[in-house]
Amino acid sequence: MLAIGEFSRLTHLSIRTLRRYHEGGLLEPELVDASSGYRYYSPDQIPAAQVIHRLRELDVPLVDVRRILGAADPEQRAALVAEHLVRLEAELARTRVAVSSLRRLLAPEPAPLQVELRAEPEVTVAAVEDEVGADDVGTWFAGAMAELDAALGPPTDAGPPGGLYDNSLFEHGHGRLLLYRPSPEPPQRGRVRPVRLPAVELAVTTHHGEHDGADVTYGQLGSWVVANALTVAGPVRERYLVGPRDTDDSAAWRTEIGWPVFRVASGTPR
């Protein structure tokens, strides 16, 4: 039986942290003296404490740590851990993109932007639509795209897929997302259903590369729109001209970004 201080020395977890783990049901002392409240640990609990330590070093949330420790058989546990390692991998990719994008931002001269005004006609498409949190966009997107592909089969010449992004997604961290593929006769299957996209005027530009870096292009497009005195309204549209479905070379990816505008009153623009 070890008092909390000894156990702390053995595991290199601070006393405070051990207490917190107790409260959180993560690591229950083998014995808690009913009268004094003193926590007593067994040496057998050292490995568990160290697993927790490692998982926390990997930023695994305490709730997930609890699930991992509570997993019945070792295989299940390994699966849960593997899941987190996958997440870690994704995090890493995100970091890489952020770094390169940061370099681009800090580079002295930003490449000038090609912006085009385009009248987008009303069109009926096969679409999946949901209310999604900003953190879940990636996951949702992958699932929705898979479902669209399952419903429509391999890519046709009807055109590339696209998406509509509710503004509140950016302003409040969650909002409606709609992912579509053009289709002459959209089926109804699972979450996929026919949706009529309204006609809009768009200020359109093309983003090159990883989608995670698109916000920079958004900013450039946005300031173009502001500078060119057009008013903004409605969800942003994207169209995936070339994406991970087409090639693994992310430098070749092309995303069209369409910012809804009202055409300036006086005559035809351009």
Added chain:
Amino acid sequence: MLAIGEFSRLTHLSIRTLRRYHEGGLLEPELVDASSGYRYYSPDQIPAAQVIHRLRELDVPLVDVRRILGAADPEQRAALVAEHLVRLEAELARTRVAVSSLRRLLAPEPAPLQVELRAEPEVTVAAVEDEVGADDVGTWFAGAMAELDAALGPPTDAGPPGGLYDNSLFEHGHGRLLLYRPSPEPPQRGRVRPVRLPAVELAVTTHHGEHDGADVTYGQLGSWVVANALTVAGPVRERYLVGPRDTDDSAAWRTEIGWPVFRVASGTPR
């Protein structure tokens, strides 16, 4: 002039976050209406907002973001960013170690531990000693080792370097650290000074590999000590038999860990 909502849509930073950045002096709106308190941004501020966004994605603390943005010339700014990228790299290395160590922890059978009881005589060494926070141990260690080497010259046959770690380092996150190199006539130079290390009884084992994984070995050693009914007292000792100064192959590194014990009363152990 853009209201906060528009600016939020342009930068993909939430309204709340923009307000927070204003409060924190990170991103001052170009104009704040004195009577209404409304914040108005200029499109020219979009790039700055996006730099902040990227830095935050890289978990750069807001204070540091402020410093980076406040940096006078671009070179200084680039240097500050580079500094953070280095930190990111270190983080990455830490993650790698944690992952492999986690695998080892979850592996079914832990390798049995060779533990030896050893009477360490009093010895005078050249040492650097400081009160250090747990997060700064790595940095401190590198600096102290460099200073020792500067004072004593290249490695001699007087023996490998070692360290003493105050227990409160583990219990409370900060404590006294002492790094030494054996030396027949310890010099006094900079932070380096002669120190008399008291004699101790140690339970000793050897940790193989990255030092970041040593806590697992600590736990094993500790539970050996507990099981073998010896009492614990005083700072832990380490001795760096093979380390990064000797070879780049971290698998070959050897750290001796000595846990202070009182020899059991009844006769000589072993």
Added chain:
DNA sequence: TCTGGACTCTCCCCCGGGGGGAGACACCAG
């Protein structure tokens, strides 16, 4: 010019995962 809806303001509370410190009690060796 008024009105209603959308926008924005400030303020307070919450989250997670830690830390600091006060004041009271428990343990244990001399």
Added chain:
DNA sequence: CTGGTGTCTCCCCCCGGGGGAGAGTCCAGA
């Protein structure tokens, strides 16, 4: 028995975000 050290609980603070209330502002349409 006594004093020092260990441990308890409790409250506050940190960071960088989010939720929501309640009040004030802006602006387009009638």
